[in-house]
Amino acid sequence: xxxxxxxxxxxxxxxxxxxxxxxxxxxxxxxxxxxxxxxxxxxxxxxxxxxxxxxxxxxxxxxxxxxxxxxxxxxxxxxxxxxxxxxxxxxxxxxxxxxxxxxxxxxxxxxxxxxxxxxxxxxxxxxxxxxxxxxxxxxxxxxxxxxxxxxxxxxxxxxxxxxxxxxxxxxxxxxxxxxxxxxxxxxxxxxxxxxxxxxxxxxxxxxxxxxxxxxxxxxxxxxxxxxxxxxxxxxxxxxxxxxxxxxxxxxxxxxxxxxxxxxxxxxxxxxxxxxxxxxxxxxxxxxxxxxxxxxxxxxxxxxxxxxxxxxxxxxxxxxxxxxxxxxxxxxxxxxxxxxxxxxxxxxxxxxxxxxxxxxxxxxxxxxxxxxxxxxxxxxxxxxxxxxxxxxxxxxxxxxxxxxxxxxxxxxxxxxxxxxxxxxxxxxxxxxxxxxxxxxxxxxxxxxxxxxxxxxxxxxxxxxxxxxxxxxxxxxxxxxxxxxxxxxxxxxxxxxxxxxxxxxxxxxxxxxxxxxxxxxxxxxxxxxxxxxxxxxxxxxxxxxxxxxxxxxxxxxxxxxxxxxxxxxxxxxxxxxxxxxxxxxxxxxxxxxxxxxxxxxxxxxxxxxxxxxxxxxxxxxxxxxxxxxxxxxxxxxxxxxxxxxxxxxxxxxxxxxxxxxxxxxxxxxxxxxxxxxxxxxxxxxxxxxxxxxxxxxxxxxxxxxxxxxxxxxxxxxxxxxxxxx
Numbered sequence: 001x002x003x004x005x006x007x008x009x010x011x012x013x014x015x016x017x018x019x020x021x022x023x024x025x026x027x028x029x030x031x032x033x034x035x036x037x038x039x040x041x042x043x044x045x046x047x048x049x050x051x052x053x054x055x056x057x058x059x060x061x062x063x064x065x066x067x068x069x070x071x072x073x074x075x076x077x078x079x080x081x082x083x084x085x086x087x088x089x090x091x092x093x094x095x096x097x098x099x100x101x102x103x104x105x106x107x108x109x110x111x112x113x114x115x116x117x118x119x120x121x122x123x124x125x126x127x128x129x130x131x132x133x134x135x136x137x138x139x140x141x142x143x144x145x146x147x148x149x150x151x152x153x154x155x156x157x158x159x160x161x162x163x164x165x166x167x168x169x170x171x172x173x174x175x176x177x178x179x180x181x182x183x184x185x186x187x188x189x190x191x192x193x194x195x196x197x198x199x200x201x202x203x204x205x206x207x208x209x210x211x212x213x214x215x216x217x218x219x220x221x222x223x224x225x226x227x228x229x230x231x232x233x234x235x236x237x238x239x240x241x242x243x244x245x246x247x248x249x250x251x252x253x254x255x256x257x258x259x260x261x262x263x264x265x266x267x268x269x270x271x272x273x274x275x276x277x278x279x280x281x282x283x284x285x286x287x288x289x290x291x292x293x294x295x296x297x298x299x300x301x302x303x304x305x306x307x308x309x310x311x312x313x314x315x316x317x318x319x320x321x322x323x324x325x326x327x328x329x330x331x332x333x334x335x336x337x338x339x340x341x342x343x344x345x346x347x348x349x350x351x352x353x354x355x356x357x358x359x360x361x362x363x364x365x366x367x368x369x370x371x372x373x374x375x376x377x378x379x380x381x382x383x384x385x386x387x388x389x390x391x392x393x394x395x396x397x398x399x400x401x402x403x404x405x406x407x408x409x410x411x412x413x414x415x416x417x418x419x420x421x422x423x424x425x426x427x428x429x430x431x432x433x434x435x436x437x438x439x440x441x442x443x444x445x446x447x448x449x450x451x452x453x454x455x456x457x458x459x460x461x462x463x464x465x466x467x468x469x470x471x472x473x474x475x476x477x478x479x480x481x482x483x484x485x486x487x488x489x490x491x492x493x494x495x496x497x498x499x500x501x502x503x504x505x506x507x508x509x510x511x512x513x514x515x516x517x518x519x520x521x522x523x524x525x526x527x528x529x530x531x532x533x534x535x536x537x538x539x540x541x542x543x544x545x546x547x548x549x550x551x552x553x554x555x556x557x558x559x560x561x562x563x564x565x566x567x568x569x570x571x572x573x574x575x576x577x578x579x580x581x582x583x584x585x586x587x588x589x590x591x592x593x594x595x596x597x598x599x600x601x602x603x604x605x606x607x608x609x610x611x612x613x614x615x616x617x618x619x620x621x622x623x624x625x626x627x628x629x630x631x632x633x634x635x636x637x638x639x640x641x642x643x644x645x646x647x648x649x650x651x652x653x654x655x656x657x658x659x660x661x662x663x664x665x666x667x668x669x670x671x672x673x674x675x676x677x678x679x680x681x682x683x684x685x686x687x688x689x690x691x692x693x694x695x696x697x698x699x700x701x702x703x704x705x706x707x708x709x710x711x712x713x714x715x716x717x718x719x720x721x722x723x
Contacts, residue, residue, distance in 0.1 A: 058326025194230030295378025411548025453536030488611025
């Protein structure tokens, strides 16, 4: 039988082989003989080093706090790099049989295969066979993945002789630096198998919903047969005949190479194509349909990621890193707490209502976000939403935000926020306690109070020539109040007098210490040093904020004055299993905390915050009634918090906490801040937080609040923050 080389000779002699064809055929021969020209030596020597270190894009997996429940993934190409030890030997044998049966014999370029392919292509009058070895294919894929710009990616896969010659040179050099096993492992992790699956791990899961070390012979052959032409041999298409023929061809090749017995081959070929297709989710909109509410927490995570310098110097670089970096992210989301929060939120305000009822839960002492629920469907499709409740937006054709939305209703991103009403009284109280005013500091609180803050005669709440004159919500608040009763009953005219004593600018600064930011131009102006001292209404919660900010602020006093940035993750590791470090050298997922008020000041504030819930203070009397008396009996353990209602009840809030968990809920119309939620809504945030807290605390030890020292009841020395 004539060899392939012998068949070429007559073609050369007759002039049918010339020009570029001769170069393509003879260059690998010269390379193998060490006859490469010196001008290309430097490039050949440097590029293999790049190939050894160039990372291919990998999928980032995002899990719940248990480290097992998959929330979603982020990827540009669905790929997860795995070592060859986690692949079935059947997979390794099948890919060699399908693509390069002489893989373990050649040195990067298969001369016999090259000649054979040339002869076949000449006889066919076109390309009927390729000559690329697995090493050459690996080079091509890695160069594509490592491309810095679109043109380099195009050049890496161009169908021309220059690209082929480059691959040959690099393949020969690469095999001097990598073992056959390393090259095979690399190839199986970069090859494209169709259906957006790059690498054997993704392919095995996409087609058979199992890891590659569990693939059977027929499944391994099916997957291996795809890399030549994924679309042509797609087993999930309407016609599986081509896929079946290709699978059986691979099985026959494995038998011919002695990898399997004839009996094994016959049994595998007789097996039907049995797919178990699965599609890997991508981005927050692809969370499991049964847990659509996870999308809102996912958005908090994504916005957090985009702010972290550890993942890139710009938002674009961080986004690219999330989709290509192959991280394993264990978030702080507790699926049980999340399920409870979503159930109680939607029980109190159904999905489809224009008013949003949302709740966020944060862990004191770490800032980790445990749940984020709202009565909305997380979806980009708003085409069937009703008209906007804001007349101007409706006239512009902007749909309402319900039932479908991806708006940042809960915080963590560029959301505008909502006025939080009397929950802001906490910042005035902390300022007073820090300045030495005790919990028993008393003022007579009239129904209406003429403050020293001047707002002008046009202000609806102005009196006495333009001074701001706030009112209490009811006549039952009139009388002498202390911090306990003033907080428990939420007495406006009491806290305005406290604010005047301590300075509104100091209350604003306290809020900033506890993590509040300013979301509107008006609030930023009012919070400026030039204006803050005149911001009398600040203590009544006229600044926009988010549930996440407020939950975290109250978590600070629950943690004895230790503020921790909101944190949606527990751990983040790179594809090599090492933790990602932040600029400070600590794991980027580690809590970022600092002592912003003293322990004694925080404990005093907690004691007053026991009054609104009906739990009762340890150091003094809360008065005869409170604003959320059902909260403590519902939770059934030590529980503190605060209600908040804005002017005309445009939004209503409740924040509650135990030593282990803090939660904040609100009701408002995100589309139209002038839309009145109404006083009747005030029970809904209370119920949502209290019922979720009851569920979340089951099985946890009952922890009480430490009473404040006696000195915090009167006028002790000033308590300052310490680190």
